[in-house]
Each structure stands twice: as structure tokens, then as C-alpha cells.
Amino acid sequence: MGQQKKVLILGCNFAGLGAAQKIREYAGYQVDITCVDQKSYLDFTPNIPSEALHGRDPAVTMHMPIVKTLKEEGIQFVQGEVKKIHVEDRRVAIQPSERPGSPQYDMTYDYLVVALGTRLAFDDIKGFAEYGHAVSDAFHTNRLMNYLSREYKGGPIAIGSARFQQGQKGKPDWLPTASAVCEGPAVEFSLSLAHWLEKNHKGGAQNITLFTPAKMIAEDAGEKVVTQLLKTVSSRGLRYKNNMEDIDFIDQDGIQFKNGEYIAAELKVVFPNWKPHIFMKGLPISDELGFVVTDLRMRNPDHPEVFACGDAAAITVPKLESIGHQECEVVGKQIAADIGVISIQEANKKWMPEVVYLGDMGDGKAFYIHSSSWFGGDKEIFKIGHLNHDFKWAYQKMFFQTGGKIPSWGYPTFQWMTEKAL
Numbered sequence: 001m002g003q004q005k006k007v008l009i010l011g012c013n014f015a016g017l018g019a020a021q022k023i024r025e026y027a028g029y030q031v032d033i034t035c036v037d038q039k040s041y042l043d044f045t046p047n048i049p050s051e052a053l054h055g056r057d058p059a060v061t062m063h064m065p066i067v068k069t070l071k072e073e074g075i076q077f078v079q080g081e082v083k084k085i086h087v088e089d090r091r092v093a094i095q096p097s098e099r100p101g102s103p104q105y106d107m108t109y110d111y112l113v114v115a116l117g118t119r120l121a122f123d124d125i126k127g128f129a130e131y132g133h134a135v136s137d138a139f140h141t142n143r144l145m146n147y148l149s150r151e152y153k154g155g156p157i158a159i160g161s162a163r164f165q166q167g168q169k170g171k172p173d174w175l176p177t178a179s180a181v182c183e184g185p186a187v188e189f190s191l192s193l194a195h196w197l198e199k200n201h202k203g204g205a206q207n208i209t210l211f212t213p214a215k216m217i218a219e220d221a222g223e224k225v226v227t228q229l230l231k232t233v234s235s236r237g238l239r240y241k242n243n244m245e246d247i248d249f250i251d252q253d254g255i256q257f258k259n260g261e262y263i264a265a266e267l268k269v270v271f272p273n274w275k276p277h278i279f280m281k282g283l284p285i286s287d288e289l290g291f292v293v294t295d296l297r298m299r300n301p302d303h304p305e306v307f308a309c310g311d312a313a314a315i316t317v318p319k320l321e322s323i324g325h326q327e328c329e330v331v332g333k334q335i336a337a338d339i340g341v342i343s344i345q346e347a348n349k350k351w352m353p354e355v356v357y358l359g360d361m362g363d364g365k366a367f368y369i370h371s372s373s374w375f376g377g378d379k380e381i382f383k384i385g386h387l388n389h390d391f392k393w394a395y396q397k398m399f400f401q402t403g404g405k406i407p408s409w410g411y412p413t414f415q416w417m418t419e420k421a422l
């Protein structure tokens with residue numbers, strides 16, 4: 001036991017939990033694993049907006065306890081806030097967060113996995129606090145549902161994203177620079193809200209304008225997919241505005257954009273820029289913004305004992321849970337190879353990320369995207385159907401029932417059915 005390598009994982013939502021489980025799966029008990037997160041549950045963000053539109057409170061239904069799940073696999077959990085990473089001497093300052101007022105403590109490591117996600121920069125958008133709404137967490141989504149149920153007067157609704165700032169230091173050539181960080185949720189929420197408005201006699205798709213800073217919304221899904229997606233959007237009756245550049249400010253009557261256009265709206269639902277946490281900037285492992293630079297082994301080139309996965313990693317663009325999930329597999333194998341449990345060839349098998357997305361459209365239907373063209377591949381699959389909707393909810397149920405360990409046949413079975421069989 002004394003020779004166990006110490007793995008310290010910062011953040012324990014999708015990427016942190018997934019990395020911990022994959023490291024345990026591949027490296028076994030030859031490593032000692034500790035996860036640190038400021039909260040002791042997993043926030044199932046992807047289903048939060050739809051959950052609320054189905055009349056359920058996501059604070060009740062979308063938070064999965066993680067401490068027991070981790071304990072069952074011999075993984076320690078520390079509820080604390082990461083304050084500083086001292087890369088050169090392999091230690092991290094954390095402040096326990098169960099009760100306010102705790103001192104800071106140092107935790108040391110042999111391997112560090114940064115899975116801290118990002119900071120959603122609502123505070124960069126002038127007027128958001130007074131006039132904006134969001135669906136990125138239970139608080140904002142419940143606040144929006146209260147507004148829709150009690151105050152909404154049936155006026156125009158604008159839904160879309162601010163511009164994403166992507167770091168360029170260490171960016172590989174195969175990775176394009178994105179204008180928006182993750183636009184699936186904006187499209188998904190627009191479609192399912194249109195259905196909700198109709199069902200609740202408060203209007204419909206004609207109330208909604210979907211906007212994007214980019215030339216093409218959800219650009220990372222590829223042109224073929226987006227053409228079909230936009231056909232769906234317009235056949236439903238939603239308006240669409242592209243090339244908006246960025247949100248300049250929000251006021252009571254609408255949104256002013258950096259390209260000079262103004263969209264009048266009673267309700268403004270925005271997705272902000274996703275930024276690295278402030279303490280990540282200036283570290284020897286970070287790009288100029290604070291995202292962690294890695295190669296496709298998810299290792300930092302200058303500090304190979306440091307890994308990153310999920311939204312915190314610079315190469316995770318677009319920032320999707322499904323891409324973080326692919327990266328956790330890589331981290332697990334890399335650490336297992338380092339300690340000699342699997343071969344280096346097995347760990348270094350070539351892979352490229354793929355965009356996988358399931359978007360609720362209301363009325364029991366969902367769209368499914370499986371695409372690799374953003375990363376230079378040739379896959380661009382787009383399907384609409386009831387099976388996609390059922391799988392979206394079944395996936396979340398399976399995730400909670402298995403503590404995040406979806407059986408290996410789960411997604412491939414669905415993929416085969418939706419892409420090949422139906």
C-alpha cells in the first residue's frame with residue numbers, strides 16, 4: 001500500500017467522476033485516488049432545462065450523490081474548494097467547504113487530473129443580472145420557470161450564446177477555433193420551449209428567435225448536420241439569426257449585439273462565455289486564458305504528471321460531456337500504462353474526439369447528432385425520433401442507478417439502433 005501512487009482529481013462532476021472510475025477500472029488498486037469538489041453531488045447539467053419543462057425541479061431530480069459511489073470503489077472524497085495549484089512542487093491548496101471559516105490545507109500528488117470545468121461568465125454580460133435568464137443550473141432554470149409561469153406576457157423571446165474565447169497557446173492544428181462553446185443546449189431549449197409554450201397556451205415557436213455569434217449555429221456538428229437542424233428549426237416556425245458576433249448588453253427591451261443589431265425581447269435566455277477559473281490563469285500548465293494544455297493523451301506536454309479532461313482541458317472544444325467522457329477513458333489508460341498494468345501501445349491507441357449530442361425537442365421527440373467533421377473526420381449523422389428522446393432519459397436514469405458507470409453496451413446499442421437499424 002505504501003507504494004501506491006497518489007492520484008489527485010480536482011473537480012468531481014462528469015469528468016472528475018468519470019476519470020476516477022476509469023483510473024480505478026484500468027489501474028486497479030495500485031493507485032490511491034482522491035477527488036476534491038466544492039459540492040458533494042453530481043450536477044446532471046444536460047437534462048436540467050428539459051427536466052424543468054417537464055414540470056420537475058432539477059434541484060430535486062438532477063443532483064446525484066457521489067460520496068457513497070466513490071467510497072464503494074475505494075476512492076476518497078474531500079469536499080473543498082481548490083484555491084491554488086502549485087505545479088512545480090506537486091501540491092494543491094484546498095479549503096474544506098462543508099462549513100465556512102476553515103483554514104487551507106495542502107494536498108500532494110504523484111498524478112494530478114484537472115477536471116474543474118469552467119466558470120460561466122454571466123458577470124461579463126452587462127444587464128444580465130437585471131434582465132437576463134439562463135438554464136445552466138437548477139437555480140437559474142427554476143427562476144426562469146417561475147417567470148414563464150407567473151410573469152411572462154407572451155412577448156418575443158431571444159435565445160442564444162455569447163462569443164467563446166478559445167486559447168491559442170498549444171492549440172493543435174486539427175482543432176478549429178470556435179465562435180461558440182456549446183450551442184446544442186440553445187437549439188434544444190428553443191425547440192422544447194416552443195412546444196411548452198403551445199401546450200401551456202402562451203404562444204409558440206413564432207415567439208422565439210434563436211441567435212448565434214457564429215456564421216452557422218452548432219458549427220462543430222458540421223454543415224450537413226446543421227443544414228438539417230436548421231430545416232427543423234424553420235419548419236417549426238422559429239426565427240434564426242446568425243453572425244451576431246457577441247452580446248454587447250441586455251436591457252429591459254432586448255439584446256444589443258456587437259454587430260450593431262438589436263433583438264427586441266421580453267425574455268432573454270443566454271448562454272455566456274465559458275471561462276477557466278481565475279486561479280488557472282498563469283500556471284505553467286495553462287494556455288493564455290487558463291485552460292489546461294494537453295496532447296491527445298490528455299497530458300500536459302511540460303508536466304506529463306498533470307492530466308486534464310472535460311471542459312477544463314483546452315482541446316475540449318466544443319465543451320460537451322460526451323467529449324469529456326471519451327477523454328476519461330484515455331486518462332484511465334495512461335495512468336494504468338505508467339504503473340505497468342497495461343501496455344503503452346494500448347494506452348496510446350490513436351483516437352479523435354467526436355461530437356455526440358441528444359437534444360430534447362418536446363412532444364416526446366429528440367434530435368441526435370454524431371459527427372466528427374469538426375475534428376477532420378467524415379462522420380455527420382443527424383436523426384430525429386422518439387427513440388432518441390427515450391434514450392436521453394434512459395441514459396440519465398442508468399447513470400444515476402449505476403453511479404455514473406453506464407454499462408459498456410449502453411451507448412453502442414442505442415447508436416446501432418438509431419444509426420443503423422431504424
Ligand SMILES: Cc1cc2nc3c(=O)[nH]c(=O)nc-3n(C[C@H](O)[C@H](O)[C@H](O)COP(=O)(O)OP(=O)(O)OC[C@H]3O[C@@H](n4cnc5c(N)ncnc54)[C@H](O)[C@@H]3O)c2cc1C
Nearest residue numbers: 011013014015038046081082116117185310311320321322
Ligand atoms: C444547459 C446545458 C446543457 C448541456 N447539455 C449537454 C448535452 O446535452 N450533452 C453534452 O454532452 N453536454 C452538454 N452540456 C455540457 C456539459 O454540461 C459539460 O460539458 C460538462 O458538464 C462538463 O463536465 P466537467 O466535469 O468537465 O465540468 P463541470 O460539469 O463544470 O464540473 C466541474 C466540477 O468542478 C467543481 N469545481 C469547480 N471549481 C472548483 C473549485 N475551485 N474547487 C472545487 N471544485 C470545483 C464543480 O463543483 C463541478 O463539480 C450542457 C451544458 C449546459 C450548460
